[in-house]
Amino acid sequence: MRRVETDILVVGGGPAGLSAAIAAAGAGARVDLVDAGAAPGGQYWMQDPVAGATSQQAAEGSTAIASARAAGVAIHSGAEVWAAFPGGEIMANDAEGPITFQARSIVVASGAQDRVYPFPGWTLPGVMTPGAGQRLAKLGKTAPGRRIALAGNGPFLYAVAATLASIDATPALLVESGRARAAMLGLLARHPARIAEAVSLIAAARAVPDWRRGHVVTEALGEERVEAVRIAPIDERGTVDTARSERIDGIDALLVGWGFRPMIELTALLRCRHAYDRALGGWYCVASPSTGLTSVEGVYAAGEVTGIAGSRPARLSGTLAGLSAAAALGFESAGMEERRKGLVRALASARAFGHALGRLAPPPDGIADLARDDTIVCRCEEVTRGEIVAALAEGTRAVAGAKMWTRAGMGRCQGRICGSAVAEIAAAETGTSPAAAGFNPPRIPLRPVPLDVILEATRGSAP
Numbered sequence: 144m145r146r147v148e149t150d151i152l153v154v155g156g157g158p159a160g161l162s163a164a165i166a167a168a169g170a171g172a173r174v175d176l177v178d179a180g181a182a183p184g185g186q187y188w189m190q191d192p193v194a195g196a197t198s199q200q201a202a203e204g205s206t207a208i209a210s211a212r213a214a215g216v217a218i219h220s221g222a223e224v225w226a227a228f229p230g231g232e233i234m235a236n237d238a239e240g241p242i243t244f245q246a247r248s249i250v251v252a253s254g255a256q257d258r259v260y261p262f263p264g265w266t267l268p269g270v271m272t273p274g275a276g277q278r279l280a281k282l283g284k285t286a287p288g289r290r291i292a293l294a295g296n297g298p299f300l301y302a303v304a305a306t307l308a309s310i311d312a313t314p315a316l317l318v319e320s321g322r323a324r325a326a327m328l329g330l331l332a333r334h335p336a337r338i339a340e341a342v343s344l345i346a347a348a349r350a351v352p353d354w355r356r357g358h359v360v361t362e363a364l365g366e367e368r369v370e371a372v373r374i375a376p377i378d379e380r381g382t383v384d385t386a387r388s389e390r391i392d393g394i395d396a397l398l399v400g401w402g403f404r405p406m407i408e409l410t411a412l413l414r415c416r417h418a419y420d421r422a423l424g425g426w427y428c429v430a431s432p433s434t435g436l437t438s439v440e441g442v443y444a445a446g447e448v449t450g451i452a453g454s455r456p457a458r459l460s461g462t463l464a465g466l467s468a469a470a471a472l473g474f475e476s477a478g479m480e481e482r483r484k485g486l487v488r489a490l491a492s493a494r495a496f497g498h499a500l501g502r503l504a505p506p507p508d509g510i511a512d513l514a515r516d517d518t519i520v521c522r523c524e525e526v527t528r529g530e531i532v533a534a535l536a537e538g539t540r541a542v543a544g545a546k547m548w549t550r551a552g553m554g555r556c557q558g559r560i561c562g563s564a565v566a567e568i569a570a571a572e573t574g575t576s577p578a579a580a581g582f583n584p585p586r587i588p589l590r591p592v593p594l595d596v597i598l599e600a601t602r603g604s605a606p
């Protein structure tokens with residue numbers, strides 16, 4: 144079995160992880176970076192292993208990857224971390240089998256994933272997340288359909304519209320819950336450096352022939368696959384007015400998402416402190432704004448896992464965490480303290496913008512109530528909303544309790560997909576808050592791994 148001893152292990156090769164690795168290696172630390180993707184880059188700097196860097200984002204990513212290699216970072220691509228133990232032992236698995244890392248410090252930069260809420264018809268073929276549709280377009284140069292409906296909230300929808308347009312697959316319909324145009328203009332006035340990016344994203348949205356603001360998709364309709372969608376407006380009180388719903392036919396792909404949720408499974412396994420803010424994606428790992436250190440000694444966190452804020456804060460927080468982790472191990476260089484102070488200031492401003500954006504376009508209240516009693520909420524274990532509501536009526540109040548009662552969140556994704564919805568259903572049914580409903584404590588293995596890999600990795604290792 145491969146065993147790697149290192150100063151700093153970075154988990155995640157997106158903008159945050161690559162920035163952390165470059166900074167820490169530049170300071171003189173031995174750094175290993177492990178990333179699940181076929182190539183590092185994460186979401187924003189996604190690399191196409193076949194076509195190479197075909198966009199500005201991908202080109203920035205390939206420059207960062209080259210810098211990391213030049214700084215001596217050992218990059219382990221196609222490797223998924225599935226276990227972590229106190230004391231810095233981390234287990235990953237790649238095509239050749241298990242790798243165990245023994246690190247003096249860890250930087251978790253595990254990013255985010257699309258946040259979804261179930262609704263009738265969401266399990267039909269042709270319904271997917273905007274992130275999945277974007278990935279198809281970016282990596283496969285394949286359109287998810289011929290008449291695409293794109294729905295949810297936030298500027299990510301515009302970014303997906305732009306990516307689809309780049310392969311001549313401009314969506315036919317854009318259904319967006321928000322309509323805070325004045326507030327958006329006010330925010331841009333306070334952050335003028337972001338205006339050019341905003342203008343190009345809005346142009347991508349404008350190119351969509353049918354753009355409905357202040358609406359949500361309430362149902363996907365079809366026999367074998369999605370063929371139509373039902374949409375409804377949001378009324379003055381912010382609730383979805385299903386009485387005024389409208390059916391739109393001729394749709395063969397529906398991309399729905401409600402921003403992102405931080406991937407906290409590893410930081411939770413490492414027992415770091417977490418906090419809840421719906422506008423930041425729900426549960427996120429709490430990290431010091433001046434170092435990136437979490438509540439656990441030697442464990443740092445950077446990027447979207449510390450709350451959804453965007454790619455610029457991801458880069459800045461990664462550099463800050465990498466420098467801080469290196470300094471804590473004694474790798475200090477001249478001018479490092481000044482550099483860190485500058486990073487802290489830039490990060491505060493970049494995060495303020497990202498967080499304000501999240502607060503402008505939160506998922507509408509009651510969005511989890513679109514699911515009916517017979518709608519599947521947990522896709523892995525096929526648990527319906529009605530079963531979860533019955534468990535709540537019998538006495539459970541928390542996400543972890545609903546899992547024990549119904550198996551929701553017990554399947555192979557461990558609740559990464561359904562967790563946000565179960566928390567909001569629990570909050571609505573019991574009159575509490577999603578924060579009070581908590582989250583599923585993650586279990587080893589974090590990701591599905593073959594049994595022989597577990598056996599080989601754990602032989603003679605920590606329990």
Ligand SMILES: Cc1cc2nc3c(=O)[nH]c(=O)nc-3n(C[C@H](O)[C@@H](O)[C@H](O)COP(=O)(O)OP(=O)(O)OC[C@H]3O[C@@H](n4cnc5c(N)ncnc54)[C@H](O)[C@@H]3O)c2cc1C
Pocket residue numbers: 154155156157158159160177178179180184185186187188222223224225252253254255256257273274275277302303403406409445446447448452453454455457589590
């Ligand atoms: C689907 C999706 C699409 C996005 N597209 C855009 C976009 O077009 N424009 C934009 O501005 N922002 C986009 N974002 C927002 C994105 O989060 C960026 O802000 C940026 O990529 C965040 O950088 P990060 O390093 O924090 O995380 P990421 O870029 O998400 O990188 C995290 C990396 O960690 C890896 N990882 C996670 N867990 C493990 C594990 N257990 N083992 C090994 N590796 C692991 C992941 O595979 C990933 O490569 C997108 C987000 C998502 C979820």
